[in-house]
Structure formats: C-alpha cells, structure tokens
Amino acid sequence: MKKEALHTLHGGDLDEISRIYGIDKNKILNFSGNVNPLGLPESVKKAIAENTDSAINYPDVAYVSLRDSIAAYTGADREHILVGNGSTELISLFIKTISPKKAVIISPAYSEYLREVEISGGTAELFPLSEDEGFMLSMDKLKAVITEETDLLVICNPNNPTGTYLTCDRIRDILMHCQSTDTYVMIDETYVEFSDKEISAIPLAKTFGNLFVVRGTSKFFACPGLRLGYGICSDSDILDRINERKDPWSVNIFAEIGGRVMFTDKAFIEDTIELISSERKRMYTELRKFENLFVYDTQSNFFLCKILNGKITSARIFEELIKDNILIRDASDFPYLGNRYLRFCILDKKSNTLLLNSLRKCLK
Numbered sequence: 001m002k003k004e005a006l007h008t009l010h011g012g013d014l015d016e017i018s019r020i021y022g023i024d025k026n027k028i029l030n031f032s033g034n035v036n037p038l039g040l041p042e043s044v045k046k047a048i049a050e051n052t053d054s055a056i057n058y059p060d061v062a063y064v065s066l067r068d069s070i071a072a073y074t075g076a077d078r079e080h081i082l083v084g085n086g087s088t089e090l091i092s093l094f095i096k097t098i099s100p101k102k103a104v105i106i107s108p109a110y111s112e113y114l115r116e117v118e119i120s121g122g123t124a125e126l127f128p129l130s131e132d133e134g135f136m137l138s139m140d141k142l143k144a145v146i147t148e149e150t151d152l153l154v155i156c157n158p159n160n161p162t163g164t165y166l167t168c169d170r171i172r173d174i175l176m177h178c179q180s181t182d183t184y185v186m187i188d189e190t191y192v193e194f195s196d197k198e199i200s201a202i203p204l205a206k207t208f209g210n211l212f213v214v215r216g217t218s219k220f221f222a223c224p225g226l227r228l229g230y231g232i233c234s235d236s237d238i239l240d241r242i243n244e245r246k247d248p249w250s251v252n253i254f255a256e257i258g259g260r261v262m263f264t265d266k267a268f269i270e271d272t273i274e275l276i277s278s279e280r281k282r283m284y285t286e287l288r289k290f291e292n293l294f295v296y297d298t299q300s301n302f303f304l305c306k307i308l309n310g311k312i313t314s315a316r317i318f319e320e321l322i323k324d325n326i327l328i329r330d331a332s333d334f335p336y337l338g339n340r341y342l343r344f345c346i347l348d349k350k351s352n353t354l355l356l357n358s359l360r361k362c363l364k
C-alpha cells in the first residue's frame with residue numbers, strides 16, 4: 001500500500017501503520033481512532049474476566065437483557081432496539097434492507113454510508129456542507145434537495161469529520177419534511193455521548209417511524225475490538241425485515257456481557273464527559289492561537305483543522321508527526337475537503353499537550 005493511502009485509512013488501522021512505518025503499535029499515540037482515552041471501563045473488564053467460561057455458550061439470540069440495558073440507558077423501548085456487530089453491521093443492514101435507489105448523504109461524512117448505498121445498487125447524492133458556512137447545514141438548501149424521489153437521507157450527528165451538530169429542533173424539522181416525501185432518515189450518533197448538548201434523536205424515534213438511529217460503543221466506551229452497536233427504530237415492519245436478514249449471534253458473548261454493564265457505569269460516563277469537555281475547551285483555546293491553522297469548533301471528541309499556509313499539506317504534517325510516533329488523520333480524502341485538512345481526537349491531557357507542541361513546530 002502506498003504511504004499516501006495510509007494517511008487516510010480508517011482511524012483504527014494501527015496494524016497497517018505500524019507495519020509500514022516500522023513502529024511498535026503500542027508506542028503509537030493514536031489521535032486518529034477517536035477512541036475514549038480512559039480505555040475500557042473497569043466494570044466491563046471485570047465482568048468479562050469473571051465470565052470467560054461463558055464462551056462455551058451461545059449468546060441469547062434475542063439479546064433480551066442487553067436490550068434492556070440499552071433501553072434503560074437511552075430511554076428507548078426494548079422492542080425498538082436491535083443490536084449488532086458494531087454500528088457498522090447495523091448501518092449495512094439498514095441500508096441493504098431499505099435498498100435505496102436514491103440516497104442523499106450530508107458530506108463530508110464517514111465513508112461507509114456511500115459504500116453501502118453503492119453496494120446495494122443505489123446512487124447517492126452528496127449534499128455539501130460548505131466550508132464558507134463553517135460546515136453548518138443550510139436547512140432550506142437541504143429541503144430543496146429531498147424530494148419524493150429520495151429514499152434515504154443519511155446524517156451523522158455530531159458529524160465526522162467536521163464535529164458540527166444539529167439540534168433536536170432542526171432534526172424534527174428534517175424528519176417532518178422527510179415524512180412528507182416518504183424518505184427514511186438514518187442518523188449515526190456514534191459520537192453523540194461526547195457532546196455536552198442534548199442533541200440525540202432517540203426521543204424522536206417513537207413519533208417518527210421513518211427514523212433509524214444508529215449508535216456504537218467503540219468510541220465512547222473504548223471497545224472497538226468488542227464490536228457492539230445498536231439501532232433504534234419504531235417501525236416494526238422495518239425491524240422485522242432487518243431481523244430476517246441479520247445473522248444470528250452476530251454480537252458475541254463477551255460483547256453481550258460487557259454491554260450489560262457498561263451502560264450502568266455512571267462513574268465512567270461522568271469521568272469521560274468531564275475529561276473530554278475540559279480538554280476540548282483547553283485544546284480549542286490553544287489551537288486558536290496557532291499561526292497557520294484554523295480550528296473548527298466541535299461537539300465531538302475530535303477536531304477538524306485547516307492549514308492556512310499554502311505551502312504545507314496535510315500529508316506533510318502526517319509524515320512529520322508520525323516521526324514522533326503521533327498518528328493523526330490526514331483528512332484530505334473526505335469529499336469537499338482538500339489536502340490542507342487534518343483531524344485528530346482528544347486523548348489524555350499529557351498526550352494532547354505533546355500533540356499541540358509537535359503540531360506547533362510542524363506549522364512554523
């Protein structure tokens with residue numbers, strides 16, 4: 001694989017980076033994966049360690065107790081909850097199930113939505129968030145694009161990679177418009193728990209049958225290797241159709257066990273919100289003082305930045321930082337961004353300071 005292609009790999013592809021650059025993967029400070037720096041909650045470690053023998057059993061094929069924990073955590077009805085092998089399985093299943101001929105994806109966005117629409121034989125129109133508008137969504141322009149022809153609208157809230165967000169009022173407005181055009185809306189809330197605003201669309205799922213909310217646990221609960229995600233939808237016909245396609249037991253028993261405890265770990269949840277929120281403020285203040293860099297405000301656990309010096313590219317910054325074992329995401333391959341965009345997440349205070357110092361040096 002070419003080095004340039006490596007810069008823009010999914011954030012989790014540490015193995016590939018470590019093979020190519022010859023760095024022990026445990027020594028890499030991974031600012032590209034968007035994973036909570038507090039690591040796997042102790043409660044989850046303990047529950048899994050105490051239940052290793054459970055591997056001799058199949059998980060509960062209906063995942064009743066896991067779905068009950070998710071219901072208590074999210075306020076959704078257990079009957080409206082599906083669990084999957086990461087949010088990735090649910091994004092894929094939902095798109096394959098409704099098989100949209102025409103989808104609209106608010107972009108720049110996570111690349112899997114487009115891939116899934118294309119795999120299921122549809123075409124996608126990318127609806128651009130404009131740099132001039134600070135990557136904020138223009139409701140009027142969006143509504144003009146969503147017509148009776150549109151089968152699916154995809155939104156990521158807060159959005160990866162811009163960190164921008166939609167309030168519940170705006171989401172309700174979009175859902176009402178999409179109801180009138182018979183359009184499904186999939187909202188990916190992978191990063192929603194990092195936000196200090198109440199922006200989740202889950203409370204709207206009971207009213208809007210055209211809404212599918214998808215969430216993962218990989219980022220907030222720091223367990224991408226466990227592979228646990230969930231989806232929420234109140235349309236029983238859609239849920240039945242998804243369940244018909246879904247492989248049984250796609251959530252393994254350790255994800256089931258871990259999932260039953262993580263959502264009740266109030267101390268972990270509070271510690272995470274406190275750390276991310278204070279580091280987000282501190283880093284934003286620091287980054288705004290940088291010469292040659294524009295930082296976008298964010299409601300997520302990562303920042304999108306634009307290099308303002310025309311001679312410095314994101315690929316060059318990537319190469320400079322990896323020499324210090326610092327891995328960031330060169331965001332140049334996202335639609336509507338270019339070769340001057342970087343994305344990096346918030347880790348612990350010490351690591352964040354290291355990144356800020358190295359980045360400052362590279363931009364001089």
Ligand SMILES: Cc1ncc(COP(=O)(O)O)c(C=O)c1O
Nearest residue numbers: 086087088110160190216218229
């Ligand atoms: C917006 C978004 N959605 C979904 C995923 C996939 O997450 P999971 O590990 O839950 O499949 C990612 C991973 O980076 C992501 O950024």
